[in-house]
Amino acid sequence: MTSAPQTLRWGHSALEVEIGVDDDGTARLTRIGLPGGKPLERRSWRPLPLVEVTAAGHGRAWSGGRLIDTTLGGRLRYRAHRATRDGDWHVLTVELHDS
Numbered sequence: 001m002t003s004a005p006q007t008l009r010w011g012h013s014a015l016e017v018e019i020g021v022d023d024d025g026t027a028r029l030t031r032i033g034l035p036g037g038k039p040l041e042r043r044s045w046r047p048l049p050l051v052e053v054t055a056a057g058h059g060r061a062w063s064g065g066r067l068i069d070t071t072l073g074g075r076l077r078y079r080a081h082r083a084t085r086d087g088d089w090h091v092l093t094v095e096l097h098d099s
Contacts, residue, residue, distance in 0.1 A: 007019070007030070008020075008027075011090075015034070016033055016037070021078045025078045025079075026049075026077060027049075028048060028050065048068065049070075050096065051073050052073040053072035055072055075098050075099050076098060077098075078096060081093060
């Protein structure tokens with residue numbers, strides 16, 4: 001098992017992505033934008049889960065109308081990642097596992 005990084009940065013000439021990984025392995029999208037863009041000093045949104053899974057009987061952590069903070073999605077933890085190229089495509093694969 002790969003130890004979790006604190007921050008995973010990935011991108012190419014048209015996109016930059018930053019994923020924060022907590023000490024418990026929870027991975028969240030912390031930034032997405034243009035390369036070389038000004039770093040956000042203060043974001044107006046909290047980091048978003050990489051994956052959400054909605055399934056009957058598992059619910060969400062709160063009763064809001066947005067489909068975030070699902071119980072199943074909240075159990076997923078970072079295991080590893082890899083960046084590859086497939087022709088012109090740049091591919092980031094983040095492997096998560098059920099805690």
